[in-house]
Amino acid sequence: MNSHQKKAANFVANTKKMQWHDKALWFVREKRDIASKSLPQWESLREYANQIKTHTMGKLDFYLQQFEENAINNGIKIHWAKDAKEHNEIAYKILKQHNVKKVVKSKSMLTEECHLNQYLEQNNIKVIDTDLGERIIQLRKEPPSHIVLPAIHLTKEDVAQTFAKHLYTDPNNSDPTYLTHQARLHLREQFLSADAAITGVNFAIAQTGSIVVCTNEGNADMGTSLSKLHIASMGIEKIIPRLSDLDIFLNLLARSATGQHITTYSSHYQAPKDNGEFHIIIVDNGRSQFLQNKKYQKSLNCIRCGACMNSCPVYRRSGGHSYGYVIPGPIGSTLGAFKKQKDHSDLPFACTLCSSCSDVCPIKIDLHKQLYHHREDIVKAGLLNKKKQFILKTTALMMNYPKIVDFMGIIIRKTIPLLPDFIVYNKSNIWGKYRQMPKMPKKSFKQIYKEKKQ
Amino acid sequence: MTSKEIILNNIKQNQNIQQIPLPEIPNINEIYENIFEQFANTIENAGGKALQSDINKLNNLILELYPKATKIASNIKIPNLKTIDPNIYTNPHDLQNLELAIVKGEFAVAQNGAVWIQNNQNKHRALYFIAENLIIIVDKNNLVNNLYEAYKQIDITNSSYGVFISGPSKTADIEQSLVIGAHGSKSLYVIFV
Numbered sequence: 001m002n003s004h005q006k007k008a009a010n011f012v013a014n015t016k017k018m019q020w021h022d023k024a025l026w027f028v029r030e031k032r033d034i035a036s037k038s039l040p041q042w043e044s045l046r047e048y049a050n051q052i053k054t055h056t057m058g059k060l061d062f063y064l065q066q067f068e069e070n071a072i073n074n075g076i077k078i079h080w081a082k083d084a085k086e087h088n089e090i091a092y093k094i095l096k097q098h099n100v101k102k103v104v105k106s107k108s109m110l111t112e113e114c115h116l117n118q119y120l121e122q123n124n125i126k127v128i129d130t131d132l133g134e135r136i137i138q139l140r141k142e143p144p145s146h147i148v149l150p151a152i153h154l155t156k157e158d159v160a161q162t163f164a165k166h167l168y169t170d171p172n173n174s175d176p177t178y179l180t181h182q183a184r185l186h187l188r189e190q191f192l193s194a195d196a197a198i199t200g201v202n203f204a205i206a207q208t209g210s211i212v213v214c215t216n217e218g219n220a221d222m223g224t225s226l227s228k229l230h231i232a233s234m235g236i237e238k239i240i241p242r243l244s245d246l247d248i249f250l251n252l253l254a255r256s257a258t259g260q261h262i263t264t265y266s267s268h269y270q271a272p273k274d275n276g277e278f279h280i281i282i283v284d285n286g287r288s289q290f291l292q293n294k295k296y297q298k299s300l301n302c303i304r305c306g307a308c309m310n311s312c313p314v315y316r317r318s319g320g321h322s323y324g325y326v327i328p329g330p331i332g333s334t335l336g337a338f339k340k341q342k343d344h345s346d347l348p349f350a351c352t353l354c355s356s357c358s359d360v361c362p363i364k365i366d367l368h369k370q371l372y373h374h375r376e377d378i379v380k381a382g383l384l385n386k387k388k389q390f391i392l393k394t395t396a397l398m399m400n401y402p403k404i405v406d407f408m409g410i411i412i413r414k415t416i417p418l419l420p421d422f423i424v425y426n427k428s429n430i431w432g433k434y435r436q437m438p439k440m441p442k443k444s445f446k447q448i449y450k451e452k453k454q
Numbered sequence: 455m456t457s458k459e460i461i462l463n464n465i466k467q468n469q470n471i472q473q474i475p476l477p478e479i480p481n482i483n484e485i486y487e488n489i490f491e492q493f494a495n496t497i498e499n500a501g502g503k504a505l506q507s508d509i510n511k512l513n514n515l516i517l518e519l520y521p522k523a524t525k526i527a528s529n530i531k532i533p534n535l536k537t538i539d540p541n542i543y544t545n546p547h548d549l550q551n552l553e554l555a556i557v558k559g560e561f562a563v564a565q566n567g568a569v570w571i572q573n574n575q576n577k578h579r580a581l582y583f584i585a586e587n588l589i590i591i592v593d594k595n596n597l598v599n600n601l602y603e604a605y606k607q608i609d610i611t612n613s614s615y616g617v618f619i620s621g622p623s624k625t626a627d628i629e630q631s632l633v634i635g636a637h638g639s640k641s642l643y644v645i646f647v
Contacts, residue, residue: 024630041482051477058471061462074614080458132636133627149627156629176631184637191637192547208610218583218623218638225579226546236461241476243608247601248479250618251566261496261566262620265583265638268572271614273579284461292468 004346008318017155022316024152029310031259032360039251048248050364053301056206056239057291063206063239064282070209071280074271079281084114087283091116091198091231092123094279098229100195102126104187106213106220107134108200109147109304110233110283113326116198127198128190130219132183139166145320147327148257148306153319187219197223201234201280202303203249207242210270211280214253214263221265228276232269236287237300249303252362256305286339295373296338301363302331308357308367314350323347330357334370337378345383348374387430406446413440483600489564490646493597496567500621501634502642504562506594509533509647519643520554520587528556529576530591546580555585555639561596562644563604563618569644570604572616579615583623588639590619594646 012018036042056063068078079094081087087110095103103120105111105127117127117138129138133150137143139162144150151159156174164171169182199220203212211232213220224230240249254260272278290300309315309329320328325336325344333347348371357367378384384392398404416424417440425432443451455463486492494504507515513535520526527549528537537556540549549555557576559569569590571582582588598604610616623638634640 027630039484041484044482048477048479048482051474054471055474055476058469058473060469061465064462064465080456080461082457082460082464086457130637131627132625136627149630151627152630154629156631159628176628177633179628180625180633180636184635187637188550192550210610216623217625217636219636221617222580222583222637225583236465243610244479244602244605247483247605251483251601258626260500262568262618264500264619264621264623266568266618268610268616269614270610270616273614274577282461284464288461288464288468290468291465292470294470297471 003324004318004322004350007322007324008350011319011322012317018317018319020155021153021319025310025316028149028258029307029360032256032307032310033259035255035259035261039255045248045252046362046364049252049303049362050301052240052245052248053363054298056241057237057297057300060236060239060291063241064236066206067204067209067239068282070207072209074209075278076209076272077277077279079279081281081283081285083285084283087114087233087281087285088116088119090281091233092120092125094229094231095120095125095196096123098196098277100125100229102128102190102194103196103198104128104130104190104194104219104223104227105198106200106215106223107131107150108198108233109327110200110235111198112144113285114233114283116233128187128194130187130190130223131215131217132180135183135187136162139163143321143326145328146306146309147304153321191222191226194223194227196229196231197227198231198233199224201232201238202253203240203246204234204238204280205241205243205246206239208270210243210268212246213267213269214250214265216258216260216264218265221267224267224269225273228273229279230269230272230276231279231281233281233283236282236284237302253303253305256307256360256362290338293338296334296370298365299331299334299338299367299370301365303363304331305362307360307362311356311360313352313354313356318350323350330367330371331365334367334374337374341378341381342383345378345381348372348378406444409444413442413444416440479602481600481602483565483602485599486564489597489599492564493562493567493644496564497621497642497644498567500567501624502567502621502644504644504646506646512591512645512647515645516554516556516589519589523553523587525552526554526556527552527581527585529573529581530556530558532556532591540581541575541577543578546578546584549578549580549584552585554587554589555581556589556591557582559590559592559644561598561604561607562592562646563598563601565600566620568618568620570608570616570618572608572610572613574613579617582617582619583638585639587641588619588622589643589645592644592646597646
């Protein structure tokens with residue numbers, strides 16, 4: 001068994017929770033459907049988004065330099081980090097220069113990718129995640145299981161226990177309103193005592209040198225407006241050319257993510273505050289490699305809305321932690337398998353190729369095709385597990401000789417009904433592990449077809 | 455080589471994307487017959503509320519909405535309403551116990567129930583987020599249909615900050631149950647005068 005399967009088996013073992021998880025995410029998907037269908041121009045928005053992003057990635061070096069030039073003119077300090085290590089070092093250096101002891105951070109998958117929290121904690125800087133879901137999992141020392149809903153794998157009782165332990169709340173009160181308002185009080189103290197704020201970036205606008213950060217909770221906004229120092233981390237692919245392109249992207253983002261018309265707060269940061277400092281770290285960390293590969297380059301267009309996860313029948317039933325890559329679900333599977341094929345060769349197989357992810361993607365990324373290509377590449381690289389390799393090779397061999405197929409058909413139809421269960425459902429019958437074998441027909445399809453034809 | 459050069463080189467060397475032109479985007483979004491009604495419905499869905507008022511009745515309306523509020527800050531003058539000028543504080547932390555903030559919005563967007571706020575005179579961005587409750591005052595003539603029209607109006611280049619706000623702050627991070635009042639305001643009224 002490979003690792004996604006193993007971890008998924010653990011998740012599925014708690015049937016009730018798995019079914020809840022499945023339904024909760026499908027509910028989000030349905031909200032997305034209502035929101036997208038309320039706009040007759042939805043498909044045009046998707047096509048424009050696809051074109052804008054594809055154009056931008058095709059001239060990425062130009063737009064990054066334009067962004068940098070304009071941002072510097074606005075008084076923003078720009079840093080370039082080729083990998084995660086350099087990103088963390090830059091962030092630490094800025095914080096150290098300002099003698100920062102505590103930093104509040106809003107959601108940023110890039111800082112998760114770089115393991116920034118651990119790095120800063122090792123260097124004696126306290127990091128407080130301020131998105132409610134992120135704070136919950138931070139207290140539990142768990143990674144996020146979804147990029148928009150980081151604590152979707154937990155029940156409210158889990159949260160009540162966690163808060164009781166760390167925030168001294170009533171362990172028996174698992175009412176979400178009570179818990180949220182307790183977290184509000186706790187995090188308010190953190191906002192007021194932090195020396196700096198770190199945020200991610202939803203969009204970086206080349207034309208104006210500004211960045212946009214979207215939240216519903218107002219945590220990024222609260223953090224950045226209360227401290228003098230703001231550090232924003234962005235991947236090189238976050239660039240869009242014009243401010244007016246936000247018409248397209250803000251219309252797509254929240255509707256795809258949660259079914260909202262727009263997030264509650266869409267902050268446009270153009271320059272540092274009076275007496276404040278504003279730094280942006282532009283990070284590659286393997287992203288530029290995607291540009292050369294025709295099969296996978298489109299995954300750079302992703303705006304991280306999470307719609308593909310909410311749609312994915314495998315994600316909904318296996319949970320984000322089964323993936324073992326910082327970003328789970330269809331988009332995470334293609335990113336992870338491209339970046340570290342050997343480590344994540346299981347992920348493209350955690351997919352039914354149903355194409356639901358591609359259908360809901362607001363930027364029209366061909367996710368299911370990419371996952372299919374990954375499977376081919378993984379087989380070519382010899383990374384498929386031995387059992388699967390054997391099955392595929394044997395099947396390929398058989399399929400080349402129709403007579404063998406016919407003969408095997410007869411044997412199977414005749415013998416399976418006679419065999420006792422412990423032989424039919426033996427260990428090597430993976431298919432039969434959770435399923436009943438079908439009833440064996442008397443005749444093969446070929447025989448029936450021939451008879452009817454006569 | 456600096457990291458910047460390394461990254462830009464990597465991009466150039468790996469560049470294998472078929473070049474396509476940047477599309478000109480026309481206004482493909484909706485135009486509404488009753489633009490206020492559309493805005494009011496949309497922001498109500500997001501947990502906020504839109505009202506209309508006469509400038510001279512504004513103080514009464516605000517006191518009706520928040521009868522108990524005593525610590526009110528505002529960056530606009532409202533006739534007969536006693537408010538604190540937030541710009542007198544040097545540190546945004548001093549705004550922490552505000553019960554109500556009343557701020558000026560530039561215009562409202564009917565399509566998504568958002569209000570654009572970009573006020574170069576306002577010293578503390580925190581004013582928009584830190585108060586328990588928020589009222590945004592918008593000129594009744596400043597309603598646009600959609601984001602396309604919104605970005606036609608926005609010029610951020612001479613500002614340091616601008617924000618779309620649509621509703622009170624909210625979260626559904628615990629079991630997908632919607633809770634109003636995450637970190638920002640717990641209630642939001644948009645009043646057109």
